[in-house]
Each structure stands twice: as C-alpha cells, then as structure tokens.
Amino acid sequence: MSALMQHVWDRALEARVPLSVQFDLTYRCNERCVHCYLDHDDHGEMTTAEVKGVLDQLAGAGTLFVVFSGGELLLRKDLFEILGYARTLGFDIRLKTNAILLGEREADRLRDLGIRSVQVSIYSHRPEIHDGITKVPGSLQRSLAAIRFLRSRGLHVVIANVLMRQNAGDYPHVRALAGELGVECTIDPTITPKMDGDTSILNLRVSEPQLLRVYTDKSLLGHDANEPPPLIEEEMLDAAPCSAGHSACYISPYGDVFPCVQFPLPTGNLRAQRFGDVWHQSPQMNEVRAIRMRDLPTCSTCSFMTTCTRCPGLAYMEGNMKGPSSADCEKSTVRARAMAAEKDIA
Amino acid sequence: MSDVFFTRAGQLAARKVADEVVILRAHDSSLYVLNPVASAVWEAADGRTSLDAVVRDVICHEFDVDPETARRDASELLASLVAEGLLRTSDQPMAPADPGAPGGHPA
Numbered sequence: 001m002s003a004l005m006q007h008v009w010d011r012a013l014e015a016r017v018p019l020s021v022q023f024d025l026t027y028r029c030n031e032r033c034v035h036c037y038l039d040h041d042d043h044g045e046m047t048t049a050e051v052k053g054v055l056d057q058l059a060g061a062g063t064l065f066v067v068f069s070g071g072e073l074l075l076r077k078d079l080f081e082i083l084g085y086a087r088t089l090g091f092d093i094r095l096k097t098n099a100i101l102l103g104e105r106e107a108d109r110l111r112d113l114g115i116r117s118v119q120v121s122i123y124s125h126r127p128e129i130h131d132g133i134t135k136v137p138g139s140l141q142r143s144l145a146a147i148r149f150l151r152s153r154g155l156h157v158v159i160a161n162v163l164m165r166q167n168a169g170d171y172p173h174v175r176a177l178a179g180e181l182g183v184e185c186t187i188d189p190t191i192t193p194k195m196d197g198d199t200s201i202l203n204l205r206v207s208e209p210q211l212l213r214v215y216t217d218k219s220l221l222g223h224d225a226n227e228p229p230p231l232i233e234e235e236m237l238d239a240a241p242c243s244a245g246h247s248a249c250y251i252s253p254y255g256d257v258f259p260c261v262q263f264p265l266p267t268g269n270l271r272a273q274r275f276g277d278v279w280h281q282s283p284q285m286n287e288v289r290a291i292r293m294r295d296l297p298t299c300s301t302c303s304f305m306t307t308c309t310r311c312p313g314l315a316y317m318e319g320n321m322k323g324p325s326s327a328d329c330e331k332s333t334v335r336a337r338a339m340a341a342e343k344d345i346a
Numbered sequence: 347m348s349d350v351f352f353t354r355a356g357q358l359a360a361r362k363v364a365d366e367v368v369i370l371r372a373h374d375s376s377l378y379v380l381n382p383v384a385s386a387v388w389e390a391a392d393g394r395t396s397l398d399a400v401v402r403d404v405i406c407h408e409f410d411v412d413p414e415t416a417r418r419d420a421s422e423l424l425a426s427l428v429a430e431g432l433l434r435t436s437d438q439p440m441a442p443a444d445p446g447a448p449g450g451h452p453a
Binding site: 002004005007008011012014015017019059062063064090091092093114115116117154156 | 356357358359360361362363364366368370372373375377379
C-alpha cells in the first residue's frame, strides 16, 4: 500500500468513516464451487430501489471504495443499473465475478462505467481441475474468454487463485497464465467455514507441506519475507487488529451488516435501520471496534504477533473474537519453519 | 482577466474523508488527496460556479487569505488539477460532471 493510501486509511480510521464496503448483491450463483461458504438459495434479496437506497446512505457516510460481489453478480438483471447509479454517486468500484456470463457487450459497459478492477476466480490452468472445483464444465474456458474481453478494453483484471488440496500445485501455472493475459494474480490459501457455521469444507484446506511450499517459493515472497519478526512495540498493542468495523464493513444481499465478509457477527439490518445508525450505534460493531491488540490474551504475547495475518472473523467463527485463528496460527508456524529451512540452506 | 468555469472530469471516484477530498482515477488507479483549499475548489466544481465566485465566496470566506493571493493561488491550483485530468475548464458554464462518463480511458 502506498504511503498516500495508508494516509487515507488512517484518516478514515480516526474519523470512523466506513471507507470500504463489500456489498454482495446476490448469493445466487451459476457455479457450485466445492469450497464456497454461501447458501445459494434466494431468501429475499434487496430490490433495485433498496440497493440504491443503501448506496445513497453509504455515500453520505463517506464510503469511497465499494466491492460488489456475490454469489454471481451477473445473475442480477439490474446489475448495470446499480453500477451506473453507484458511479453517479462517485464510488470507486471493483467487482468480483466468475465472469462466465461476461461477454463483449458486458465488457464494453464495464469499461464505459469506469469500473476500476474486475477480479475473476481461476483455480487452475487445467480445465479438469478448475471445472471440477466449480462443477461447471467449460467454466475455465469461459472465464478466460471473459478476461480477454476485459483486457482488450483496457480494464484492470485480477485473477484470484484460491488454493486447496486439489489445486495447490497449480499456482505457478496460473501465475504464468496471468502473465500471458497481462493481468495480476493473487494467491490465497484461506478457506473459511460456511456462513451457517458448517466447518465440513475446511478439510479442503491445503496441507502443511503444501503451505510450506508456498512459503518457501521465492517468486512469491517479498525481499523481507524471511526476516525475523520485528519485536513487539508498545504502540503496536494499541492498534486495531484489522479494518473490520473501523473503516470497512460488509453488507449482504438481504441488508444484513457485518464487520467483514469473513466476520459473520450480525450488527444490524438495513431494511429496518439506517446504515449510519448500525455503523455508529450497533453494540456489536462497537464491541469489535473497542478491541485492541493488547486485548487479545494469546496473540498479544505471541512471538509471531507482528507478522501474523490473524483474522478476527475466523477467530470469531472458532468461538472467540479475541482468540487466535487456528488457520493463521498454522500459517505463522509454517512460515517460521520456512525461515528455519532457509537458514539451514544458507 | 476573464472568468473561468470548471467541472470534474469523467471516470473518477471521489469522496471527502475528514477534511480532505480523496480522488481515484479508474483506468490507472492514480490516487490524489487534496488539501482543504483544493478540496474546497473540487467541491465547488459543478460547471456553473466560476473561479472568481469560489475565490470570493469560499476561499476568502473560509481561509485567512487576501483576495489577490487567493485568486493567483486558485488559478495555479486549477491549472494543476486540469493538467492531472481531474477537472475540465471552459469560459462558459457547463453541465455537471457524470462520474461514469467515458473519457480519458484507454480503448
């Protein structure tokens, strides 16, 4: 993150501005990804008018960044009406989509609307693996065609490569594919429980040896990745664990507001309440907001604290929002093993 | 000196965060953070309010500065915002900006 962008986030945090909001417009989807945490049945999505009303409130609250996601966005017939309305309100817009419904006409419209970035999930360069994860034959080919449409119109595209046991070895090829397409590629080994608490999909998480391979892949790591973690300083203990509830939040297709998409703590509903009331007055939001690193009994004394990617939402789903997130503990441990292996080689 | 009217360019996202306007350009993700005076100019950029009016009614009113200095500084600021592609100017009033309007985006 640039120093200027960090400055903006710091100002938002100080002023308690919800600078960034992920807004899922639908949970319906045309893929059935094996690791998905959502219930794809429609339990009463917000109408076009309701969505526009929420966007009005977000603009008034100071939100600049909106990530529209789902489910699959393109299943909403009013998607472009919503995007157009959001742009008239001055939002910076990014989309997350599988893009299999995105053709040349849709790519033209996204370019004309000034959409800043489109993230497309690609699980593997091999159709049998990618399509096996999405459960839609031909989906890899269609998603890649859509990426080419977007790129040919100058749109910024990000491939999101979620790592699971069945595709963990394919990320170098996905990155190469991204290079050929002229797009960015992110790699993420995070698999979360389903929103109803079902943890059965966690067995898809990459194994320790697979994770170790990622953390020892020099092509993925920054130059300081294998430096020892910095010592814990007093001011670090006064910091918020993450932006959830401080300068960012998540809104579901049903108007439910959560601190983050990965933090399913209900804080209010926009069919019954104004966004500003939920954001500023919800006891749950304020509970999340009050937590500082020093309030985390285990993590604040952990030697990995300064480098750990602990997710408060994953900790919440494990039963304690002030506790550790075991998946992130594992990542920190594996990262330390990677560092030790590096030293042995040196 | 003839007066000038100014409006926001298309393909921009913008919001006031605390007392600073933050602007993000869609096609290259360029980020701008305007200081309070520049933010006041940006907020007045409706295509119908002239620079002289902004200097007189906003800058001289809200900031401790004499009219001559304010006019000179505002002109320089306007030129730099135009050079960055954030504002458009005209010697006639213009329609307000549409943030989603095509323009400046590589085809």
